[in-house]
Amino acid sequence: MKSPDLAVHWGPLRLSNPLVLSSGTHGMGEDGPRLFPPEILGAIVSKTVTVDPREGNPPPRVAETPCGMLNSIGLPNPGIDAYERDVHPRLVSLGVPVIVSIAGFTRDEYRTLAARVDRLESVAGIEVNVSCPNVERGGMVAGASPGETLAVLEAVTGETDRAVVAKLTPNVTDIVEIGQAAMEGGARMLSVINTLVGMSVDVDRRCSNLGVMTGGLSGPAIHPVGLANLWKLAKATGAPVLGGGGVVSAEGALAYLIAGASAVGIGTATFVDPFAPVHILEGIADYLERHEFASVTEVIGSLAETQADLSFPEEAC
Amino acid sequence: MPSPHPIPCRAEILRNEKVAPEVYWLELGLGGHFPPPYPGQFVLLRVLNAWEPFLLRPMSIFAFETSRRGSRMEVLYRVVGRGTRILASRCIGEPLDLIGPLGRGFQAGGGRPRILIGGGMGVAPLVFLASRPEPEDVLILGCRSTSEFPVDFVRERVRVPVRVCTEDGSCGVTGVAPEMAEALAAQCEWKVEVIAGGPPAMLAVVARLCEDRDVPCQVTLEARMACGTGSCLGCAIPTRPPGLYRRACTEGPVFEAREIRWEALP
Numbered sequence: 001m002k003s004p005d006l007a008v009h010w011g012p013l014r015l016s017n018p019l020v021l022s023s024g025t026h027g028m029g030e031d032g033p034r035l036f037p038p039e040i041l042g043a044i045v046s047k048t049v050t051v052d053p054r055e056g057n058p059p060p061r062v063a064e065t066p067c068g069m070l071n072s073i074g075l076p077n078p079g080i081d082a083y084e085r086d087v088h089p090r091l092v093s094l095g096v097p098v099i100v101s102i103a104g105f106t107r108d109e110y111r112t113l114a115a116r117v118d119r120l121e122s123v124a125g126i127e128v129n130v131s132c133p134n135v136e137r138g139g140m141v142a143g144a145s146p147g148e149t150l151a152v153l154e155a156v157t158g159e160t161d162r163a164v165v166a167k168l169t170p171n172v173t174d175i176v177e178i179g180q181a182a183m184e185g186g187a188r189m190l191s192v193i194n195t196l197v198g199m200s201v202d203v204d205r206r207c208s209n210l211g212v213m214t215g216g217l218s219g220p221a222i223h224p225v226g227l228a229n230l231w232k233l234a235k236a237t238g239a240p241v242l243g244g245g246g247v248v249s250a251e252g253a254l255a256y257l258i259a260g261a262s263a264v265g266i267g268t269a270t271f272v273d274p275f276a277p278v279h280i281l282e283g284i285a286d287y288l289e290r291h292e293f294a295s296v297t298e299v300i301g302s303l304a305e306t307q308a309d310l311s312f313p314e315e316a317c
Numbered sequence: 318m319p320s321p322h323p324i325p326c327r328a329e330i331l332r333n334e335k336v337a338p339e340v341y342w343l344e345l346g347l348g349g350h351f352p353p354p355y356p357g358q359f360v361l362l363r364v365l366n367a368w369e370p371f372l373l374r375p376m377s378i379f380a381f382e383t384s385r386r387g388s389r390m391e392v393l394y395r396v397v398g399r400g401t402r403i404l405a406s407r408c409i410g411e412p413l414d415l416i417g418p419l420g421r422g423f424q425a426g427g428g429r430p431r432i433l434i435g436g437g438m439g440v441a442p443l444v445f446l447a448s449r450p451e452p453e454d455v456l457i458l459g460c461r462s463t464s465e466f467p468v469d470f471v472r473e474r475v476r477v478p479v480r481v482c483t484e485d486g487s488c489g490v491t492g493v494a495p496e497m498a499e500a501l502a503a504q505c506e507w508k509v510e511v512i513a514g515g516p517p518a519m520l521a522v523v524a525r526l527c528e529d530r531d532v533p534c535q536v537t538l539e540a541r542m543a544c545g546t547g548s549c550l551g552c553a554i555p556t557r558p559p560g561l562y563r564r565a566c567t568e569g570p571v572f573e574a575r576e577i578r579w580e581a582l583p
Contacts, residue, residue, distance in 0.1 A: 027547045035325060035416070035546060055560050059583050060541045062551035064372045064400075069543055073550045076562070211583060220368050248368060271544035272363070272373055274325050274416060 004288035005295040006281070008042070010262040011189035011240040012163045013124055015042035015097065018257060018284075018296060019277055022244060022267030023048050023101040023127060023167070028077060028087060035274035040281060042263060043097040046087065048129045050102075051109045053079035063200045063209035068219025068246070069268065070198050072210040075103060075132055080116050088120055097124035099165065103132060107155045118160035128156050128187070131169035131194035133216040143169045143194075146181035153185025165189040165242070168233075170222075171197050175229050176236040183239050191242040191265065192233055193226045218268040222246045227255055231303070234260030248276060250283020260301040321352030321418055323546060328413045331389070333405070337467040339396045340438070341405050342379075345413060347388040354378050356446035357422030357537055357571040360390070361545040363414040364404045372543055373416065374400045375566075377442040377514075380474070393441045393471075419545045420570050423535055426510040432457065433477070434498050434523055436515020437466055442537050443514055450477045455501065459494025459515070463487040495522040507532055513574075517582050524574035534574035538582075540565035555581035 006017035021038075023045040038044065056076030063070045078087065083100075091098045100117045104110035110128065117126050130143030130152055142148045149166065157164050166182035168175055170193040179190050195216025200209040208214070226245025234241045243256035244265020253264045269276040284296065293299055332344035354360075361373035380391035396405050407413065423446055430453035433443045437460045447456055454477040460466035462485040472479045481489030482497045490497060494515065502509050511534040513523045520536045527534035542552035547567035555578040556563045563569060563576075 024550075025548055027550065035323065055562055056550065056553060058555065058581065059553045059562070060551075061553050062372075062541050062543045062549065064370060066371075067369050068371055071543070071549065071551060076550055076553075219371055268543075271549055272368075272371060274546070 002294070004285055004293055005297075006285065007295075008263055008297060008300070009240070010242060011165070013043070013097065013189075015263060017042040017281060018261070018263040019253070019281060020045060020099075020242060020244070020263050020265050021270070021277070022265045023129065024073065025267030025270060036270070036277055038094040038096055040277060041096045043099055043124060044091060044094065045099045045127050046083070046091055046101050047077050048075055048101040048103045048132065049077050049080055049083040049087075049113065050075060051080055051104065051112055053077065053082065058211040060209060060211050061215075063215070065198065065200055065217060065219070066221060068217055068221035069271075070200055070210060070215035070217055071195070072212045072215035074212070080113060084116065084120060092122040098122060099125040099127050101127040101129050101167070102156075103129040104152070107151055110152050111155045111159055114156040114159035118162060123162055125163040125165055125189070126156065126160060127165045127167050127191065128153060129167050129194075130182075131167050133169065133171065133195055133197045133214070143178060144172050146177050149178050150181040150185040153182050153187050157186030163188045165191050167191040167194055169194045170225055170229050170245075175233055179233045179237045179239065179241075183237060187239075189240045189242065189262070190233060190237070191244070192229045193222070193245045196222055196225060218246070220246045220248050220252070223252055223255075227259055230256055230261050231259040234301070247280070248273065250280045250287060253280050253284060254287055254299065257296065257300050258303050260303065262300065321354065323417050323419050324350070324352065325414065325416050326351055328390070328415055330407055330409050330411050330413050332409060333407055335405075336393075336470045338465060340467055341394055341396070342470070343392040343394060343404070345390045345392070345415070347390055349383075349387045351388045351390075352418060353383055353388070354381055354418030355422035356449065357442050358418040358420050359442075359545075359570060360392070360415045360417030360419060362392070362404065364400045364407070366412070366414060370400050370403065372400075373545065374404065375419075375539070375542055375545060377537070378418065378445050379441045380445055380448060393438065393444075395438050416545060420566055421568060423512060423537075423571050426533060429508055429510045429533070430454070430505060431510045431512060432498055432501055434494050434511060434513040434515070435459070436494050436513075436519040437461070439513070439515030439519075439537070440471060441514070443512065444471060444475055446512065447475045447477045454478075455480065457482070457494050457497050457501070459483070459497065459519070461485060493519070495519060495526060498523065499526055502526075502530070502532065510534070513537075517579070520574070521579040524577065524579060528575055535571050536574045536577065537571045538565055538569055538577070540570075542566050
């Protein structure tokens, strides 16, 4: 039997497989992933780049939590000049589609970054990070407001015709509203979820385990949250959505695809299992063969849905 | 000196023995393909083959040997939390996943006599370093008390002269390692190099002594980390000038002492 076709379309992008290495999980991008062959990935998203260089937050920046971890890295990056000169050529040399992640602290900065990235060669897409929980301004503050998300996306898409993806935060009341605003602002694709705001306390020292009090939660602990957000968003907006958050296994990746994800993000898993992307892709191929699917696209959105009935019977009220 | 490329590896536990009340001596069989580490490098141990506890534990390499039958690595660790408690419960013959060798180890010096200063568990990578001794090496081993640190066990495994000090006087000179190092360096008119591992407060004192006398000093630092390979940017060490950070896992764990902003370490 022919081995199943893993290629997917995520909006205008055609990826050789659905696995996309998330921003901020492969250093500044200067080395790429060190322990697994990067060419197996469907795409790679750069570390978020800002206009000016940033050193990031004071340590400690990571803390272990049940089935996951908190980080408060704080977007360290060399800035757009050094990104253009040093980092981008190295990412491109990995031989995988490169999506450049950008974050501004004002709409003007988003505009500047979009224009700069638009000029670069070999850019598969631009990820607009409106969801980082570890900076005081911009980031999640923008992504928590439909109006600001719309304005940021309009600022970016006014400067570029490249495929723009909005990376959204789950730390909002209604992610669908934000996703719709991003699409209205010109995003061609969406990506969920960035990390969840969390905290961990050292009870002996009576202080936070992170240098800046709170951080972003990732790892298997957040998989159900990412999945629910992905499902709601894909269903309500009809947009091509990348689903990610807590993917550590082929089953975890397949759950996102079945729930409607066009592609799947992976990140934190590679910290603890450097070959996770290899195992996940093998597992997806095995699953497709076992279930006699010729292509991974056949499972996308194949979720059997029950009729939700959240009304209470009268006598129970 | 380029560091060997790290690999994920399944080791076999050959020994996991208590050598002091909370201190364990772990010996791992690695097969022949594990890249020989440099002294000062470390490994990440996955204490259980599961997603909980989630992160791998960084551990200094205490000893490493290659023979025709494969490689053997030793780690000395103290039970300080959940991960190390689980590690202490692991049995001989069980598999243990690890990634390594990681980080940038000790750098070759300028030929001056070396004073190695180990504070408590911080001595572990210095024992590996002292397995390839230079002629005039001396190791100063300081700890609170022999009741909580296996002084004799460590001393027997080092091929260079060892001077011991304890805070409670239970072994060697009563005092702390930086004082002993200061006296020894003064005898050599400070024409020495210093290499130190231990608690940050001790290292800060040693760094200050060396900077005042313009003595080269390398320190090995610990930091909480996730990936160990430079990817997560979690293990930030504050370095000079203010506002700069370096990764303990990649630019470290061994740093020039004068690079470090000691006041900004957590």
